[in-house]
Amino acid sequence: MSAPGLHEALLAMERNDVDALVLGREANARAVCGANRLWLAGTRAFAPGCVVVRSEQSVHLLANSDAGFEGFPRDHLYPITWNPEQLLASLDAIPGLTEARTVGVDGMSPGMSALLRMLLPHARFVDAGPTLTDLWSRQSPEKVAAVREAARVACNGLAAMAAFLRDGVRARVLRGICAERFAALAVTTPAFEAVAAPIDGGASTWLPPERLLSAGESVALRAGALLDGWEASLARTYVVGEPSIEQAPPEGWDETLARCRPGTFVGQLRDLEAVVYGVGRGVEPYDDRVQLRSGMVCALELHRGDRLHQDTLLVTDGAPTILTSDE
């Protein structure tokens, strides 16, 4: 039995000369084995929650059950513990891990560093980032299909918010409307909590004020879904009214979108004031030197004046395919 994503992860490790990965971030664990553990908001302290060993072609996961990702090898699960000695013993028992010489990690703390040094005194710890970036940049029809499904949920949530957007509504009420719609589609996990934010001057379009929204003002709506651990998100601008009216994307959107084709560097899009990042098992941060290739899935956002627009795209050899289209 194999875990989804493991084969590709092992290839990326080989290309990056990494013997083992010790991962703490949930999206990274999802990427190398497909496991969906209970969703928690925000960052968590680095801890070895998922271990990939190249020599054994194996992945081990901190979880008390395989519920929700049945098919994962049960003898590769190690249990929740609060005891550092018990955690060490679980890691020590993972075949091949203690022989690893180059170990990629996605975080570190002084306490965890001491613990891992005890376990792997001769290993060299390196950033798992390049291996993960390599993994993300591979074309994957499965990823495109999964993000497309998540996109359908995200669009639906945003439409529910838009239908509820009217004079006198509070932004956080719309956040709840989106979550409720997601749940009606059996999705209880967001990529981020939905946002309805008035576009006024320099204020944030992520942390809306507590005040009521009023007729005539431009409001950015953002929705992002996490469906079976795959992300998609979009943003639209509406003018509040009865009903609220969706606004066309800002000036320059079509030109920026047209640049999302193979060969364009992410830095070139950022020079056009666009926000760009990869999308898959969550956010896949790009640096400026990432060059778009056919098959990559990314988010593109442009905010100019009183218009904000964001879509999740599939880069193709021709024009990009908008996965979060309203149709």
Next chain:
Amino acid sequence: MTSPVCTLDLARMRRDRIAKLRAAMADVSVDTLLLCGQSNVSYATGARVPASDHLRASWWRAVAVVTRDDPWPHLYTEFPEGAAAELPDDHIHRAVEVEAGDGARDVVAELPGGLLALDDAPFPLWQALGGREVVDASFVLGPAKLTKTPDELECIRQAQAINERAMRTARATARPGALATDCSGAFLRTVAELGATSNTVDPVFQVMPRSVGTGPYSVTGDVVFPLPTQPRQLAAGDVLWIDSGINLHGYASDFGATWIIGNEATAIERAQFDDWRGIVDRVLAVTRPGATGADLASAAGYRNGRRPWLPYFYLAHGIGTDPAEMPLIGTDRGTEFDASIVLQPGMVLVLEPVIWDDGAGGHRSEEIVAVTEDGYLWLSSRAELDGPKA
């Protein structure tokens, strides 16, 4: 219903926290505190960031730097509007990219000398620190966070009240024929309406098996909980275990209950709840300053030869800017560790005993108290069997 601990003053709460952090730094001779964990940044600065999935939150992270000689923390954030109102402008800075080598090196170059404490670093930041001596920030954060001021307790109480009120709505949704995820939708919509700052965990509405053997595969042989909520149709007689957490002004809450779908509770289910209540009452009878974690575990006792809580969790945990923090009582660190925990006024205990009768299922609820000078006060309502109902 619970009674207010005090009139909530958020600015006073943040000032008191900074004072505690600086005192804790002095105690362990730490000169600079570099914080990247979002609950720790929230503790040090009161800063808000949007609630999001783990990797997105990492990418968006705010960073705080606290020094002993500065009354204010420095905050580096993508979301300056989330900064506390009283934080001086010259202490609010543009976000630093500690997730990337260049940004991480810039941050390290700006750090003052002396002993540095760090909580949780993206690996590029850890690399950028090179050979510099770094101690774990838990030596500072642990003592500061261990006891709460009245404002912090009031924040937790208000967060819990929102959580409980939203659960009344969710309970009304949990009828035969409904999907478990419908409860999630009702809950998430209501917490937003009631003014929660954010939701913090995929709310758990888990249909429980009657025995471990007929339930999901268990690595430890104990009943498995909590699992992500599935779009499973609820049927009369189903027993659901509930677990939810929301955030208010940076503070977590924790609701736990056992619901019985469609039917009245059976005699066994009522007896299990009575046992559960009895354990909590025995624990509360010894809850006062000076009692140890081992005293509490001992008061909880044994039931059918087993400790009455999930062996991979705890009898009780603290709560604050993290949903589970010290004191942790009844973990697999053992009795000696429990005995080292001495209750002090201001500590918070989320009590979560679990009753399990393999073959007949079980009961799990949660209740929250704060330790006072002479006992405890309630931060949650008392648990009800199959409640709270609208």
